[in-house]
Amino acid sequence: MERNKLLRDLRSSAIIAAWFSVLLFPLLVMKVSVTGGQALVRFRWERLPAIAVAAFVLSFAWRRALEWNEARGDKPSGSGPIAALTVKARSALALRPIRLTATLVLLAVAAAYPFALGMYHTNIMITALIYVILALGLNLVVGLGGLLNLGYAAFFAVGAYTYGLLWKYAGPAFVSAGLDPGWLFWIALPTAGVLAAIFGALLSLPVLRLRGDYLAIITLAFGEIVRMVLQNSGEVTGGATGISLIPRPWFFGLRLPPRQAATYIYYIAVALVALTVFVVRRIEDSRVGRALEAMREDEIACEAMGVDLVRNKLITFSLGAFWAGIAGVLLAAQTTYINPDSFTLWESITVLMAVVIGGTGSIPGAIGGALLLKLLPEYFRPLAQYRMLIYGIAMILVIIFKPDGLLPRNRKKYTFDGSPSAVGAPVAAGDQEARR
Amino acid sequence: MDFFLKLFLSGTAKGSIYALIALGYTMVYGIVQLINFAHGEVYMIGGFTALIVGGLLFSSGMAVPLVLALSIASAVVFSAAFGFTIEKLAYKPLRNKPRLSALISAIGISMILQNFVLLAQTEKYLSFPSYLPELEFLRPVREYLNSTQFIILVTTATIMVALTLTIKFTRMGKAMRATAQDKHMAQLVGVDINGVISLTFIIGSALAAVGGVLICSYMGQINYYIGFVAGIKAFVAAVLGGIGSIPGAVLGSFILGWTESLGTGYLSSDYEDAYAFVILILILILKPDGILGKNQKQKV
Amino acid sequence: MALMELRDVCTYYGNIQALRGISLSVEEGEIVTLIGANGAGKTTTLMSICGIAQIRSGQVLLDGEDISRKSPHSIVAMGLSQVPEGRRIFPQLTVLENLDMGAFLRRDKATVRVDLEEVFDLFPRLAERRNQQGGTLSGGEQQMLAISRALMARPRILLLDEPSLGLAPLIVQNIFDILKRINEERRTTVFLVEQNANMALKIADKGYVLQNGSIKMADSAERLLANEEVRKAYLGL
Amino acid sequence: MSVANPILEIDGLSMVFGGLRAIDDVSLHIREGEICALIGPNGAGKTTIFNCITGVYKPTEGRVTIRRGGGQREAIQGLKPNVINRKGLARTFQNIRLFGNMTVLENVMIGRHNALAAGVIRAIARDAATRDEEARLIDDCRRILVKMKLDPFINETARNLPYGAQRRLEIARALATDPFLLLLDEPVAGMNPHETKELEETIDLIRDEEKVTILLIEHDMSLVMNVSERIYVLDYGRLIAEGTPEEIKGNPEVIRAYLGE
Amino acid sequence: MRRSMVVVAILAVSVALILSGCQKSASGTIKIGVAGAHSGDLASYGLPSVNAAKLVVEAVNAAGGIDGKTVELFIQDDQCKPELATNAAAKLVSDEVVAVIGHICSGATKSALGIYKDSKIITVSPSATTPSLTQSGEYPNFFRTIAPDDAQARLATKFIKETLGLSSLAVLHDKGDYGKGFAELVKQYAESEGIRVVLFEGINPGAPDYSAVVNKIGNSGAAGVVWGGYHPEASKLVQQMKDKGMSLPFISDDGVKDQTFIEVAGTYAEGVYATGPMDTSSNPLAVKAVADHKAKFGDEPGAFFLNAYAATLAVVNAIDKAGSADYDAVVKALRSEYVETPLGRISFDGIGDVIGFGFSVFQVQGGVYVELK
Secondary structure, X not given: OHHHHHHHHHHHHHHHHHHHHHHOHHHHHEEEEEEOOEEEEEEOOOHHHHHHHHHHHHHHHHXXXXXXXXXXXXXXXXXXXXXXXXXXXXXXXXXXXXXXXXXXXXXXXXXXXXXXHHHHHHHHHHHHHHHHHHHHHHHHHHHXXXXXXXXXXXHHHHHHHHXXXXXXXXXXXHHHOOOOOOHHHHHHHHHHHHHHHHHHXXXXXXXXXXXXXXXXXXXXXXXXXXXXXXXXXXXXXXXXXXXXXXXXXXXXXXXXXXXXXXXXXXXXHHHHHHHHHHHHXXXXXXXXXXXXXXXXXXXXXXXXXXOOHHHHHHHHHHHHHHHHHHHHHHHHHHHOOXXXXXXXXXXXXXXXXXXXXXXXXXXXXXXXXXXXXXXXHHHOHHHHHHHHXXXXXXXXXXXXXXXXXXXXXXXXXXXXXXXXXOOOOOOXXXXXXXXX | OHHHHHHHHHHHHHHHHHHHXXXXXXXXXXXXXXXXXXXXXXXXXXXXXXXXXXXXXXXXXXXXXXXXXXXXXXXXHHHHHHHHHHHHHHHHHHOOOOHHXXXXXXXXXXXXXXXXXXXXXXXXXXXXXXXXXXXXXXXXHOOXXXXXXXXXXXXXXXHHHHHHHHHHHOHHHHHHXXXXXXXXXXXXXXXXXXXXXXXXXXXXXXXXXHXXXXXXXXXXXXXXXXXXXXXXXXXXXXXXXXXXXXXXXXXXXXXXXXXXXXXXXHHOHHHHHHHHHHHHHHHHHHOOOOOOOOOOOOOO | OOOEEEEEEEEEEOOEEEEEEEEEEEOOOOEEEEEEOOOOOHHHHHHHHOOOOOEEEEEEEEOOEEOOOOOHHHHHHOOEEEEOOOOOOOOOOEHHHHHHHHOOOOOOHHHHHHHHHHHHHHOHHHHHOOOOEHHHOOHHHHHHHHHHHHHOOOXXXXXXXXXXXXXXXXXXXXXXXXXXXXXXXXXXXXXXXXXXXXXXXXXXXXXXXXXXXXEEEEEEHHHHHHOHHHHHHHOOO | OOOOOOOEEEEEEEEEEXXXXXXXXXXXXXXXXXXXXXXXXXXXXHHHHHHHHHXXXXXXXXXXXXXXXXXXXXXXXXXXXXXXXXXXEEEOOOOOOOOOOOXXXXXXXXXXXXXXXXOHHHHHHOXXXXXXXXXXXXXXXXXXXXXXXXXXXXXXXHHHOOHHHHHHHHHHHHHOOOOOEEEEEOOOOOOOHHHHHHHHHHHHHHHHHHOOEEEEEOOOHHHHHHHOOEEEEEEOOEEEEEEOHHHHHHOHHHHHHHHOO | OHHHHHXXXXXXHHHHHHHHHOOOOOOOOEEEEEEEOOXXXXXXXXXXXXXXXXXXXXXXXXXXXXXXXXXXXXXXXXXXXXXXXXXXXXXXXXXXXXXXXXXXXXXXXXXXXXXHHXXXXXXXXXXXXXXXXXXXXXXXXXXXXXXXXXXXXXXXXXXXXXXXXXXXXXXXXXXXXHHHHHHHHHHHHHHHOOOEEEEEEEOOOOOOOOHHHHHHHHHHOOOEEEEEOOHHHHHHXXXXXXXXXXXXXXXXXXXXXXXXXXXXXXXXXXXXXXXXXXXXXXXXXXXHHHHHHHHHHOOOOOOOHHHHHHHHHHHHHHHHHHOOOOHHHHHHHHHHOOEEEOOEEEEEOOOOOEEOOOEEEEEEEOOEEEEEO
């Protein structure tokens, strides 16, 4: 039986190897160049056996992996060594001293990071942390509210441009008044959040009736329109040229060299991430958060329970946008230069991928997803031109083998002694009838 | 008036370009409710295959019409094979998983294909030789509509009619409609839904390949990145017309083409995309399921 | 030889076991009913038979041939037709097109037309609404359409999943009468999964009681109707 | 037939969908504290009436008025569902519509949405009043869950509940909104006789202890005849009969259109 | 109590910041960074410079390196995105490079310069043409082997006025930093020269069809078309203009002065004017560089190849002449020493712009760009 299966697998791998050899032949073995309007084709025969062998091996591995994935099923929590470990970790974290120690250790690691790893790593960590804030914000919209938003980069842009424009227009006044323009950062931070939230509310109004893919496309349109406006209103925003020499945040009037500036911005970013996590967690576990989630689950039932959907959607978009605005200011401060190219559809997609790959609706997921998505390509740098290819492959692997995300949400459990607790009995096996 | 006519016709031509890609998009969406982000890439691969095969044949001294036919045919075959393979590898394992997962997988495929072609071929723009015939009868009016535009327009119309008829009247079309509405039930009446879904991807990708060859001929150039922009536009067009609806995709594409063209002509091309998006937003606000989309109102 | 037989079938969802070794048999021409509470595994049993739920161990035999590894469409092609839970009409197809879909695998156009007339005879209501979209029918009409659609495949065995669910008493009565008629007139074998044990056992020859994924009782329908335990648990008496 | 001060009164209600009259000039009323049933063949328009009452549909013609706790009579037709819910009408759905990925407790918590006041700012600040509110919320939900015998399941994901428990959870969630009138759409569909019996008792309990008036749609005649005091029968969008269970059982028109035999 | 906590905190952070600034000492090789778009849609502008740097460094190392030290390349991709450019820059800083060849796009260059400037790293871009990079005086560490946009815009306008004698223009651009910058400058200079600009618009790069805007050009009555942007759109524009029977002179910038443009546009390219770096292709060094590229990479080099080649040569030469990799010495050498490059004998002026190499006007004649003297 096992032997037969092996033979069968080997045979189908051979077929697949042949299939890929043919499929990839024109693009991988032949190479075209055009001179004088004439397409010339060169053959690279040496690649053919490589394709065949690779396809054979990979298809064999792929089939085994899929089978394993299928058999693994959607295990309920509380079985398997890893799950047991996480349960243990969770129950340990429920204890106050342990939680406190863990937080302190985490803080210490975060604080030591720039010294241990130097400027480059600090810098990419800042970028990653900016995306963590973005992902946490988008997670409120997509994960909690269930509203697919492909125009999230627009709010990011609102934030960055709030700081940029403040600098451009209020900066000279600051300088002539003898004030450090770095102060503008601290003014821009709350302003950008609020402005982005207002933009979010404005966007939510026309899209109240839309859901799913239609909502996705309309938010996409909104995002692109914002970018186009930034690009075309050159007199105000600098257009495609952007705004440069944006000051780094004020630090006791010192003009920090880049290394120290990076460390400083890094600490600000860490603090903002902590703030975001704190706020998002509180929202999630509140009357507002539950209403958002109910809206995601079933709009009709939600409304029938007395929840005002209009208000709910307004809150969702504004809350999500707020964090994008904050992240935008941070971006402007880090790069000291902004132009509309940083706020393309691709940016929105990246953030969405971070949320989904991390685990839709899960705070650790959003953090993990964003870190992974932003750090991975940076560590692929040595692979130069291959990195985007590998990145794409990695993403597909994650999503196929972990479709609910790497760190799916762990729902809060309650006991009826009045106080909520983080641990509960393992979930009993539920109804087994197929419900789709 | 003459100016308007010119703009209208160039909008029509542009619309039919969008439509060629949007048709495959909407078809795949209609059956599996997946925003196939990689569709634009399949179109790009179709173009490249035609360029390579065409170059090979042409240098071997074959007659131009035959080169044209064979390179289109090979583009169709290889793109279809790509579509089929992509579905099996990246979408099928996610069929019963959250819809967002499949969307992410599609984006991943799009990245892989772009970078694959970038690495396997070239990052440069390549000239795309036009093997399309110059139609004599259009010579006097070529200020308004040239041969390639005309051929694209006719092809789009033909494909739309053929697809609509296929779906309406053939056995396979029935199987597709049933699969689109209820996969589970379609299986229970004996439809091989894996076959239907594969076929959908094959047809959609083949259409993309036809689009790839024609549009690249029209633009006169090709590059590994052309699929992304075209894919987004086609997606917008398909949604505008009501995603899942075949005439809707064509209508949506034309509306997009006209809007962009007239907007450019009478206002400014600075905001060309913005006109399209504003129209999209307006239409979706008035009609949340697109112009010809089916009303998806839930039953309570 | 039984027309359809399940031998020790086990089915899992992920790693939750839904069926724990089910064995049952249906003879040609019989009406057999499977009754049980919600969550007992009734729907899973049907899904396992027609190949939509993958069974992990055991066999499903149709005419003695093991079909447990076959794909759903080839199982349908072997003469097994199902009326699923919740009717699952194709909402945007008309009544006629829905019926046409039922005959999807049949190539004999002429006899299909004859069968269509027969079905319209059985359910005159459907004839009146032949060009109406399936989604606009009332619940009762949808159930009639679902049964007719399954019949259009000319099945040797007809599987029904809770046909009485959410229907008015008069319509339930009507539907069970017709099932009986189909069985008698066309000699179609019927395998009926029901919650409404009273109605089901009244028309059935044989019954099985399913509980927590395994068969608790198997007997002739009359005897089950008279059984104290069954009366208490499933008939509400 | 007109009664002094019904708590819900429907007057000349009609609903037209694309030329089709789904409900045709229906008038009915519910008195305080009664259990009333609405029966009729599939497609007769029962659920449409529910949808018109609860704001899912805007009726084409007619008035729906309520009167709560001896106060003023007010018209509610055409208001939004959440507004109507706030006025004290709660419902369940024919095909269960729970918040499937949320836990049982969270489902009930949503029901109490309007009993709480914390907005975004207070949720973030989590001041003493908000913490109090949350504690009270859990108490309230516990009371309801115990009553509906759902307390063993509190942390269970709603989607994974046994079928009967899902039906009960829908009722619990509706009760959590503090309604004076509860509309149940086929509460026992898909339940076995044993479960039906249990729910029958629960419905009585809700009426007696919670002082909630109940209007229900049901095909299961054992339930309808056992619990309801008055029954309305609908056929093709029109009322064809009204009366006590005894009267309805004997009504020849109802037998012809609906009951059979 | 409170206040003392704050003081302690401030002290702690300050110490931390100072600590993080401590630099490690340099090692035995000379490190040069190459940064630009190596993936994404602008890769075709970035990858040639990588090849150029590789060729130069290979030759230098084969000849024994600089003062016996070998040269090592560090290649970083920024996809032309500002935020990735800062990361790439940070990476190069931590790799302790002496100089960077790059970046490619002006936007990315600006954001990276913020880091290079403070870290005292010389930056020589082969392609960033935004005037402000040198003219603002903000970046003393910045040099480029290409002339700024205002120079070519001025040249283009002069050519339009004096040689072509056009009285009205349609000016189009791709809305990008570079293209729009050029277009705006042409508009400004043209208007001051008394040429009417009857149409000034941005078009979407990458779109399949520009027939609407071509119709609009026809309708505007312009006597010539100026395009600010790159060659893919330019070739579509000239093709669609000719298809509609329009034969207006088409004048563009060095984004179009690229053999690929002629390859792609084919016969439609005939007669197109473009300003671009002077033709140095007959320069023996250029001939050799191109031949080396063909030998090593198998095809024709792409855009800005020679500029990057020259930039690398200039850096290597300056380090050699300075006798060390010390920032001030190398900067001084760059400004004072002339070096033979494929672009000719070049040096840099006080603000970092190239001397000895400028723009000319070219026209496509018989499938090649011919310099109009």
